[in-house]
Amino acid sequence: MNTNKTVLEIDNLVIRFDVPEGVVHAVNGVTLNLKEGETLGVVGESGCGKSVTMLSILRLIQTPPGRITSGRIQFQKNDLFKISLDKIRTIRGAKIGMIFQDPMTSLNPVLTIGRQLTEPLEIHLGFDQTESKDRAIELLSKVGIPAAEERLKDYPHQFSGGMRQRVMIAMALACSPKILIADEPTTALDVTIQAQIVSLVKKLGKEFGMSIIWITHDLGVIAGLADRVMVMYAGYVVEEAPVKELYRNPQHPYTIGLMNSLPRIDLDSKRLINIRGSPPDMLVQNLGCPFVDRCPNAFDRCQNENPSLQKINDKHYLACWWDVNKNKKRDE
Numbered sequence: 001m002n003t004n005k006t007v008l009e010i011d012n013l014v015i016r017f018d019v020p021e022g023v024v025h026a027v028n029g030v031t032l033n034l035k036e037g038e039t040l041g042v043v044g045e046s047g048c049g050k051s052v053t054m055l056s057i058l059r060l061i062q063t064p065p066g067r068i069t070s071g072r073i074q075f076q077k078n079d080l081f082k083i084s085l086d087k088i089r090t091i092r093g094a095k096i097g098m099i100f101q102d103p104m105t106s107l108n109p110v111l112t113i114g115r116q117l118t119e120p121l122e123i124h125l126g127f128d129q130t131e132s133k134d135r136a137i138e139l140l141s142k143v144g145i146p147a148a149e150e151r152l153k154d155y156p157h158q159f160s161g162g163m164r165q166r167v168m169i170a171m172a173l174a175c176s177p178k179i180l181i182a183d184e185p186t187t188a189l190d191v192t193i194q195a196q197i198v199s200l201v202k203k204l205g206k207e208f209g210m211s212i213i214w215i216t217h218d219l220g221v222i223a224g225l226a227d228r229v230m231v232m233y234a235g236y237v238v239e240e241a242p243v244k245e246l247y248r249n250p251q252h253p254y255t256i257g258l259m260n261s262l263p264r265i266d267l268d269s270k271r272l273i274n275i276r277g278s279p280p281d282m283l284v285q286n287l288g289c290p291f292v293d294r295c296p297n298a299f300d301r302c303q304n305e306n307p308s309l310q311k312i313n314d315k316h317y318l319a320c321w322w323d324v325n326k327n328k329k330r331d332e
Contacts, residue, residue: 008032008033008034010031010072013068013072013073016066016069017066024283026049027053028234028236030071031309035211036211037210039205043217044232049236051215057073058088058096058098059088093120097180097181098172107164111155117132117139117171121136137152142170145163145166184216187217201214220262226243227242227243238319239251239252239319239320241317251312253296257294
């Protein structure tokens with residue numbers, strides 16, 4: 001059950017990547033607040049900046065080529081961009097856990113699963129070998145891995161994809177963090193295993209009382225998981241609303257396009273509707289709306305002026321010059 005207490009606050013985050021071709025404008029002024037016990041879904045297509053935004057929370061952006069040019073991230077009275085690397089290491093895993101997209105490349109192939117689970121417990125919580133082993137067995141059991149004690153001796157290649165992802169969840173939960181960041185953790189898994197992982201994270205989130213940030217490109221995945229959804233496009237937040245409000249009343253043309261591209265069993269539709277065109281070149285910083293070339297409602301103002309995120313009704317925020325409900329410009 002989420003409260004009004006804010007556990008994480010990101011303010012005007014701007015991230016750039018210097019590449020041989022120029023400067024990639026990866027994140028362009030992202031602002032968000034995460035409440036205690038809340039699950040926030042961050043949605044957008046590949047390259048929209050959602051993963052980079054969340055990696056920056058733990059200062060995991062490689063520098064160079066990446067650089068955070070402005071912004072503030074507040075967690076437990078600390079600005080995470082201003083504290084020392086030694087202090088940020090005490091937060092990684094212990095207070096903010098992360099599940100990465102590919103468990104095979106995230107797990108160390110030459111260390112046993114047991115060692116990878118017990119090490120953070122010894123470093124962050126000061127557990128001895130017996131305590132850390134008991135906790136590791138408990139965690140593997142919680143995430144649904146049978147014969148947990150025997151499997152501590154196994155290596156990552158001896159686990160299936162779904163089981164490796166369960167191990168990653170166990171590792172992320174090892175120190176009972178306040179926040180869990182899940183970076184598209186079900187992308188490489190089949191649909192049945194995806195559903196199991198989503199259900200598991202939802203259950204464990206309630207059990208541990210964690211706030212969760214779930215990053216995905218699939219609105220369907222977070223329909224039954226998130227309390228609130230933030231839609232990103234080309235490094236910008238274009239819409240944000242409680243999950244039921246967003247599904248019932250999407251306002252941004254990009255969000256509507258994502259909704260229309262989802263298979264629906266309640267509608268008798270023969271074809272899905274795709275979003276025309278391609279994402280913008282992130283090497284170019286345009287003055288106008290980043291979605292202008294793909295938007296069916298675009299007009300002159302959209303070419304010349306990028307709308308800021310504005311509150312349009314209770315808890316619903318939008319960055320768009322067009323009112324889809326009234327089918328007219330918002331400034332009229």
